[in-house]
Every structure is written in C-alpha cells, then in structure tokens.
Amino acid sequence: MQSNFTSLDWIIFCSYFLVLILTTVILSQTKVKTSRDYFTGGNAMPMFAVAISVLATSQSAATFLGGPEYAYKHDLTFLGFYVSAFLAVVFVSKILVPRFYAINAITVYSYLEHRYGESSKRYAGVMFLVGRLFASGARLYIGALAISMILFSDIIPSHIAISIAILMIGALGYTYFGGVKSVIFSDILQALTYVGAGIAVLVYLYYSLNTDFSTIVNTLSDNNKLKLVDFSFSGGFTFWTLITGWFLLNIAAYGLDQDMTQRVLTCKNKEAGAKSLIYSIIFTIPVAMLFLAIGLLLYLFYQHPELSSVKSACIDQNVDGQSVKIFMLYILNEMPEGLRGLVTVGAIAAALSSTNSVLSAMSSVAIEDIYRPWISQNKKSEAHYLKASRFMVIVFALLLSMMAMLSFYWQQYSELPLLNFALGVMAFAYASLLGVYGAAIFTNRGNETTVLFALIGGFLTVLFLQPYIIGNIIEIKVDFAVMMVVGTLVSFGIMMVGKQDGAIN
Numbered sequence: 001m002q003s004n005f006t007s008l009d010w011i012i013f014c015s016y017f018l019v020l021i022l023t024t025v026i027l028s029q030t031k032v033k034t035s036r037d038y039f040t041g042g043n044a045m046p047m048f049a050v051a052i053s054v055l056a057t058s059q060s061a062a063t064f065l066g067g068p069e070y071a072y073k074h075d076l077t078f079l080g081f082y083v084s085a086f087l088a089v090v091f092v093s094k095i096l097v098p099r100f101y102a103i104n105a106i107t108v109y110s111y112l113e114h115r116y117g118e119s120s121k122r123y124a125g126v127m128f129l130v131g132r133l134f135a136s137g138a139r140l141y142i143g144a145l146a147i148s149m150i151l152f153s154d155i156i157p158s159h160i161a162i163s164i165a166i167l168m169i170g171a172l173g174y175t176y177f178g179g180v181k182s183v184i185f186s187d188i189l190q191a192l193t194y195v196g197a198g199i200a201v202l203v204y205l206y207y208s209l210n211t212d213f214s215t216i217v218n219t220l221s222d223n224n225k226l227k228l229v230d231f232s233f234s235g236g237f238t239f240w241t242l243i244t245g246w247f248l249l250n251i252a253a254y255g256l257d258q259d260m261t262q263r264v265l266t267c268k269n270k271e272a273g274a275k276s277l278i279y280s281i282i283f284t285i286p287v288a289m290l291f292l293a294i295g296l297l298l299y300l301f302y303q304h305p306e307l308s309s310v311k312s313a314c315i316d317q318n319v320d321g322q323s324v325k326i327f328m329l330y331i332l333n334e335m336p337e338g339l340r341g342l343v344t345v346g347a348i349a350a351a352l353s354s355t356n357s358v359l360s361a362m363s364s365v366a367i368e369d370i371y372r373p374w375i376s377q378n379k380k381s382e383a384h385y386l387k388a389s390r391f392m393v394i395v396f397a398l399l400l401s402m403m404a405m406l407s408f409y410w411q412q413y414s415e416l417p418l419l420n421f422a423l424g425v426m427a428f429a430y431a432s433l434l435g436v437y438g439a440a441i442f443t444n445r446g447n448e449t450t451v452l453f454a455l456i457g458g459f460l461t462v463l464f465l466q467p468y469i470i471g472n473i474i475e476i477k478v479d480f481a482v483m484m485v486v487g488t489l490v491s492f493g494i495m496m497v498g499k500q501d502g503a504i505n
Helices: 007-027 035-043 047-058 061-073 077-102 110-115 118-152 157-208 213-222 245-255 258-264 270-303 326-333 339-378 382-414 418-424 427-442 448-464 470-474 480-497
Strands: none
Touching (some): 007 157, 035 382, 047 157, 047 258, 047 270, 061 326, 077 110, 077 245, 077 258, 118 382, 118 448, 157 270, 157 382, 213 270, 245 258, 245 480, 258 270
C-alpha cells in the first residue's frame, strides 16, 4: 500500500505538531514548587476542565480506531459499556471520592494506608504500576499503528518503534514540566482535536453515500446493525457482562486507577470531584456514539456499494500480512486531501491524551506511595521530591515504550480484537484492587498481609484464565467479564481470611 498523503495533509500534520510544541512551551511555564502541586495541581483545577480531561484520558486511540471497527463488524452494543460506566461512576462518586478527600489523598492508594497500614499502600501502588504498564503500553501501541501507517505505509516492527518514540516525546513535553495541571489543559486541546476530526469524517461519510437518511437507517436495521442491547450469553458486550465484569472494570477504572482518579483529586473539594466524574461520562457517551456511527457508515460504504459514491473502494484490510483497522484504511485510501490529514491528527490526539496522563499518574504513585515513605526518615526537601517526580516521568516513558513494543508481538500471538485487547489487559490489576477495596470499605476484615496475598491472588487468577494458558489446558475460552468477576472474588476471599489488625476505617 502506498501512502496517499498530499502536501496539504502534511501541512496539517506538521501544523498540529507545531501547536503541540507551542502549547508545551506555554504550559511548561506553570510554577510548580512541590510534588503535591505537581500531582494535584494545588487542588484548584476547574471542574469542567477535569471532566473533559477524564473524557480525553478514557478515549484513547483504541476507541478512535477500535470504536468504528466494532460497529463495522458488529452493532451498537458497545454503547452499553458507557451506560455501565455511568452506573459505576455514580458508585465511585458516592462511595470512593468522599473517602479520598476525607484523608486529603494525593493518590487513591493512600486510603489503604489509612485502613490497613503503610505497606498496603505500597503493595497496591506496585500492582497499579504493573497493571497500568500493561494497559497503557497496549494503548500506546495502538496509537503507534496509526502513525506507522501514515509515515511509512506499513506496520513492520522498526517503524512501529519509531512511531512509539514520536508519540512518547510528544507526551513527555506536557507532563515533564507542568505536571498534572499541564496534562489537564492539554487534554482539552486533544479532546477538541479528535472530536472535531470525528465529526468531520462523519459528515463527509454521510454525504458520500448516494441515499437519504431514512434509507440509511432502514438498511442498517435490516442488517441488524442498530441493536443496542444483547441478552444472549455469547460474551462480549452483552447485558449480562455489562452488569457484571464490565461494571466492575468501570468502578476500578474511574475509582481505583490513579490514571483516571488523579484528575478527580485535583478539584477543590469532594463535591466538585464527584461532579467532574458524572459530567465526564455525560460528555463521553455522545463521543462514543460518534465513532460507532462512523463504523456504521463505513459498513454501508464498503458492504453496500449500491449506496456508495465510490464503486471501487479499497477493502483489503491486510498490510504486510497484518490486519489494518477499517477506519485507518478509509482514512488513507478514500478521504480527500486535507480532511485525511485532519482525521489522522485526530488519531494522534487520542493517543497523546491517554499517554501524557499515565506518565503523571505512574510517577505520582511511584513517588508518593513508594519512594517518599521509603526515605521519609532522611527528611529530604520538597525540591528533591519534585526533581524525583520528573525523573520518574522519564523512567516510565521508557518502560511504556518497551511495553508498547511487547504489545505489538503479544496481540499477534493472542489474536484478540483491537478494542478487546486494550481493555482486557486492564483486568490484571483491576480485579485484585477491587477485591481489596471491597473488603476495606464494606467489611472489617483484612490486614497488611492479606492485602499482599489478595493482590497477587487476583492477578494470578486473571493470568490463569487467559486463553493462552487455560485454553492450552482444557481448551475453553473464558470471557473477559468472567475474568473480572472471578479475579475480584478470589481477591476479596483472600481478604476475608485475615483478621483486622487495628487500623482505622
């Protein structure tokens, strides 16, 4: 496949990176004196800015490319994921956020120190770092796929590595100097970019079809593409998985994952933090619908040529023997110059919004939950911790880049769909944390020892249930939702074995 980028596309592409450089310079002027300011923005961030930042963080390149892919191949049942997320966010807002603000937390894992002791916070922090390394490495890899296709017209390993480096350097610019405050304001820019790009392609796709709106709806309905709820037991995004495993995942994502919850902890109080979460989902649902709608129109474009203006549309989804997502295929082969560059920039913005945020989150956990308690007796200055925080941002940038390359080979071996792959790797840490926090909040059981074993037990349970392990033993495929439920129950069960050792609830 040859790249169809024109001079206008490259001008738009380069202009976007110029804007990134300029905004990086502007946002890096933020005065940061302590690690707390670096990680919480002085608890002075506007509620709506935080809500948009949470939206941008949740909408990675996996959604930008994977959302249309899901609707193209299936239907609208993925939208139920965000309905599940709304219910989960209500739970987080009412149960978790007030507890975090009550102890003036910098990270969500501070609650475990309050509940069980300092070691518990450290154990949970390590589990988060491991799980987030898996999940965000996968997200970074998905974004790199798009960049590689743009720059090199292929997705061979060396070009994927260069694309990962481009994205990571862009993310580092925001995070290193200004901390979470710069990340939040940059997320607003990224969100506007990729939502604007999505709207542009939806409008263009709609007018490229030689038919009216009612015919589009009727054709999609006749092909069973408008189904919103699936009551079968087939796995995926059915009603049953959405109220079980996916519901648990969303509680963990919005309430126990420092990558998301760090934004909430930058608000001035618990009420503003809770509202920012609620609004983030309210904003996210129409954005998700936008990209699913693109997938539906792509289905009509490619599968119903009688409705398409372009009768010779390229539909070969293989490049170098590897699958290319249908949206990227459309961008590179069917879109006019200018618009192609704009939409490509949207994919990059989606990738950057999730990458710069995770650097700040991982650094905050490493410094506040692990490093600071470890050397607290040495009485280091705040300038020392701020310097260490920025150093850890660079360390995690390198680690995530390596994990992204590993994900390149991992996905080929596991043969998982793009969207399921990016979401699925989160289960390793989430199931463990859900069990521990469930015990901490709703029972009087557990102690520092059981926290450690519960985190390990949940992780190993999810690992064992992976298709490349259990599938090789008894030839059975375990759905992701089942992994979440079983992993959480194992972690919670281990917590119930331990008696409370006197910590405060």
